[in-house]
Amino acid sequence: MARAVTTQRKIINTAAAWAVGLAIFFPILWTILTSFKTEAQAIADPPLFLGFDWTLENYSVVMERSDYAKYLWNSIIIAGGSTLLGIIIAVPAAWSMAFVPSKRTKDILMWMLSTKMLPAVGVLYPIYLLFIKLGILDSKIGLVIVLMLINLPIIVWMLYTYFKEIPGEILEAARMDGATLKEEVIYILTPMAIPGIASTILLNVILAWNEAFWTLNLTAAKAAPLTAFIASYSSPEGLFYAKLSAASTMAIAPILILGWFSQKQLVSGLTFGAVK
Amino acid sequence: MATQHSRSAARLMMAPAVMLLLGWMLVPLIMTLYFSFKKYLPMRGGDLGWVGFENYARFVTSSAFWPSVYTTLVIVGGVLLITVVLGVFLAVLLNQPMWGQGVVRILVIAPFFVMPTVSALVWKNMFMDPNYGLLAHLWEFFGAQPVEWLSKASMTSIITIVSWQWLPFATLILLTAIQSLDSEQLEAAEMDGASAPKRFAYITLPHLGRAITVVILIQTIFLLSIFAEIFVTTGGAFGTKTLSYLIFQRVLESQNVGLGSAGGVYAIILANIVAIFLMRIVGKNLDA
Numbered sequence: 001m002a003r004a005v006t007t008q009r010k011i012i013n014t015a016a017a018w019a020v021g022l023a024i025f026f027p028i029l030w031t032i033l034t035s036f037k038t039e040a041q042a043i044a045d046p047p048l049f050l051g052f053d054w055t056l057e058n059y060s061v062v063m064e065r066s067d068y069a070k071y072l073w074n075s076i077i078i079a080g081g082s083t084l085l086g087i088i089i090a091v092p093a094a095w096s097m098a099f100v101p102s103k104r105t106k107d108i109l110m111w112m113l114s115t116k117m118l119p120a121v122g123v124l125y126p127i128y129l130l131f132i133k134l135g136i137l138d139s140k141i142g143l144v145i146v147l148m149l150i151n152l153p154i155i156v157w158m159l160y161t162y163f164k165e166i167p168g169e170i171l172e173a174a175r176m177d178g179a180t181l182k183e184e185v186i187y188i189l190t191p192m193a194i195p196g197i198a199s200t201i202l203l204n205v206i207l208a209w210n211e212a213f214w215t216l217n218l219t220a221a222k223a224a225p226l227t228a229f230i231a232s233y234s235s236p237e238g239l240f241y242a243k244l245s246a247a248s249t250m251a252i253a254p255i256l257i258l259g260w261f262s263q264k265q266l267v268s269g270l271t272f273g274a275v276k
Numbered sequence: 277m278a279t280q281h282s283r284s285a286a287r288l289m290m291a292p293a294v295m296l297l298l299g300w301m302l303v304p305l306i307m308t309l310y311f312s313f314k315k316y317l318p319m320r321g322g323d324l325g326w327v328g329f330e331n332y333a334r335f336v337t338s339s340a341f342w343p344s345v346y347t348t349l350v351i352v353g354g355v356l357l358i359t360v361v362l363g364v365f366l367a368v369l370l371n372q373p374m375w376g377q378g379v380v381r382i383l384v385i386a387p388f389f390v391m392p393t394v395s396a397l398v399w400k401n402m403f404m405d406p407n408y409g410l411l412a413h414l415w416e417f418f419g420a421q422p423v424e425w426l427s428k429a430s431m432t433s434i435i436t437i438v439s440w441q442w443l444p445f446a447t448l449i450l451l452t453a454i455q456s457l458d459s460e461q462l463e464a465a466e467m468d469g470a471s472a473p474k475r476f477a478y479i480t481l482p483h484l485g486r487a488i489t490v491v492i493l494i495q496t497i498f499l500l501s502i503f504a505e506i507f508v509t510t511g512g513a514f515g516t517k518t519l520s521y522l523i524f525q526r527v528l529e530s531q532n533v534g535l536g537s538a539g540g541v542y543a544i545i546l547a548n549i550v551a552i553f554l555m556r557i558v559g560k561n562l563d564a
Contacts, residue, residue: 216503255391
């Protein structure tokens, strides 16, 4: 009796949740579907859902015509470079804050977080001007630096949270057993820290890949990543739905896949540990 | 003695991160403050001297200022309302026993990973276009006149796009919070005869209070500076010019750096007011 009610409720829950889930996902699904249509089918009235001739033409056209590879490469360098640089700078900082905490550790962490709250538009011109003066406007290195700086507080914060979870007793036990400091770092700390570092890298690649203020304002033809490439489709002559969809699908697919692996880190990373 | 050594080593390890962030914070901030007291037009004469608080006064008295404040408040408020209400609903729904929970979660979270320029353009062209958009077809199907979304219902459109992007964030955080709710408490309430709405109102919702606050604060900070969604859809036209967008136009489009910088200082102050509340919550949770 009770079991029957549960099953019935479970069916209703499942139906409702799937309906809502598919509705939210629909714009992405529609973009992916449209990317396989011809331009004529993409604007067909009534709209075609599945009954169309699937084609890969849009993908090859986008690749050939628009230097897609260049934008993709810029995105990879900018997102990957800024994350790696951030990790290199943040690991020692987070490490020392987690294992040698002082009275000021908390204040430093909070202050780092506060730099993240600075609205980008408030410092747009100074950065723009500095970039011109330094000759790094529209360069990959310039964006690597800026994106590293805007994400550095999140990187430090996430790493600190992960390092903090490594129990100090393990280190003591190892020391009792006669492990040297070098052995301690190589055999105990590093293996325990790697999952945390990996999650941090994952989330920050996603954030840097999708960043669309600095990437739009500090790049032109040379260093523009995919965010700017897609934005160029907003001009009226770019109104080719199927090609826009193919370009969009390629721009979001890698991150969508990475993102699905990072659900858990997303919460602790973006709320700075305020929600666990 | 060993601690003294490790303390100075720790300071050395922290130095690069601290110095970089300090520079990143102070240098542009000081420059913005400096420009905000100057008449500075890079394309028309460059630095034309100190003007005191004139830029600050002109920025708030310009005809575009109050509309931009209104637009900002409506967009931020609208998106917060939609994402928090739907987020709570979705979190409760996704927390129920069901088949394929993991897959549904993935579907719901997906929009968060779509880059802002893509989501704005996909909505603009493939959904909101008055001729070829899916919504136009839907309206026609029901015999209604298709809506020119981005010009006639511009605010609704922007709020829809941004809410779609941020709903996953709210849902994910609220779902995480709801999962930490003690199920025994709910079961006990159910045994005592509390109805489902009552259990929600007196147990679930109060439990979510903190998470909701965090969602509101973090989203506010990000929403105050949304850019790409407006840049590629309306370009600030049709009453969608937010405070951030107005500053962007003053600085880069009309190259009135002094005026834009004064606006930037206002934006920084506004963001800091929100940030103080957020920091207090985060700080409380940090047992360093």
